[in-house]
Amino acid sequence: MKELLGILRVFEDGRYERIEVHTIVPAGIDPSTGVNSKDAVYSRETNKSARLYLPKTATPNHKLPLLIFYHGGGFVDESPFDTTYNDFLNLVVADSNVIAVSVDYRLAPEFPVPIAHEDSWEAIKWVAQHANGKGPEPWLNEYADLQNIFLAGDSAGGNLTHNMAVRVGLDTPAGLRFRGAILLHPYFWGTERVGTEADWMSPGLIDSVNELLALAYPGRSGMDDPLINPAMDPRIAGILCSKILLCVSGNDFMRDRTRNYKTLIENCGWKGNVEVVEDNEESHVFFLKKPTSKNAVTLRNRISAFINSA
Template sequence: MSNEELAYDFSPMLKVYKDGRVERLIGTDIAPPSTDPKTGVQSKDVVISQEPGISARLYIPKSTTTSSPQTKLPLLIYFHGGGFCIESSSSPTYHNYLNALVSEANVVAVSVDYRLAPEHPLPAAYEDSWAALKWVASHSDGNGSEDWLNSFADLQRVFFAGDSAGGNLAHNMALKVGCEGLAGVNLIGIVLVHPYFWGTESVGGEESTAPAAGREFISALWRFTYPSTSGSDDPFFNPGKDSKLGELGCVKVLVFVAEKDMLKDRGVYYSEILRKSGWKGVVELIEATGEGHVFHLEDPTCDNAVALEKKIVAFLN
């Protein structure tokens, strides 16, 4: 057998060869933690767990070093996207994005580096994200292992956010908080940017907006990253099939969709079913016209990306 024979081809994201080799085509670049020259935001990497290997990148805004006495700031816990199989918290895309967001919103941020499929198939990313949240919660008395969280983060003003697969994680973590609680943490709201949800039956205008090949790619990628899943109606992937949806553990939700994104109708549908679920909070839905999936990461200075950031900043404050 030649070692070039493909077992899976999820271009432009990754390829898996029959000999087991995984080739990530994008999302492998690394930006080191730093003091950002433009914003003055400082970042550093921390190990949350050695086994399994979970880490995070922490961010503090310039105000933490310049204003005194120190008032604690809202805490944003961010989950990166990448279909559960590419990207990381040290990817330049996310590093630059969080530098800008932390500076604009004047918040402390924890960007979770969960393990990726296929080497670590789902539910690993969910388990790692929950472990990261419990680690954050261990700082609620001001005596945790990480000084930045003890000193600067207000655990009574916590938000989750994520794009694409990260939006899926943010939702599922907020649902777990609602169902199980997270002692010492008050989750106020979640921000889902172009969330990666799906289902076997099409919703809204999906028949026309998502071509058959695109629909198949989305459901095949899910099965690839979560081999033991029940399929596209798994409650992790289709919140409409989750009997516990009304227990979402926050009081406000901000959902962004993009007109030219195949996942757009899922974000709209999520907002609708959440309103009908018995959940007591407020959900706001915002659509960017003329834009595609995670456009704000690819072109962070375009007008629609600037508007999206302003909206998130207002939501966090």
């Protein structure tokens, strides 16, 4: 038996189990922020839902920016209904005064990549059903400014955010306008080491990332599949939004990948602007683990400023 990145236990007979036990919480009014939430099915075919969040300041006559959020978990774990992500979205929505759609997508290995990406796209198409103000979800009809949309996600959700930003550049759903993308410690990978990875990454860590990805994406074209390694995707110059907020942590095992993404995106011909936030002493997705810490609060303030400066 081996453990992969603290996410999966994999047994010699091929069985696997998720390590972390999650606490699922119901939607409703959060007592600390006043943010209200509810769940809505975005795909009848797959029966997948999203959790919607509405700040207490919302009024029907004042449209708010829309944040479409994708959770992390290496494509194999986590949920928008878990207390960790529910608490985080309550804070982000309260701080940024946005309406949010936190997307549940099918997880590997049961549903291997690119199913997570297809579900993520289905959620965007569902949002587009509200462009005429007559969609199935009243909150989106009444409160969401669909000309002011932001994509966001952490870790694997950061990967989904990037890939959705590329996809909307190729096929923008009618009635939607995407203003920016927020990549929080995004999960990218590749065959070749980048930055300083060769200096500090142990063979064991590299093998764990490789093995986890092989479980999540068994049909991949190697570790350099364009969905995983953006350097191999010739379409990235077509990212539709005009700005990206890229968040890095100094003790994150993905830090060199994130910094390399900045270089890649600036040199690919894309005409937008990349803003980088670095927390030198923090680890991967620290803002989920320590939501009240000074650096987590500062990061949420940067997210708010990024959204509301559009």
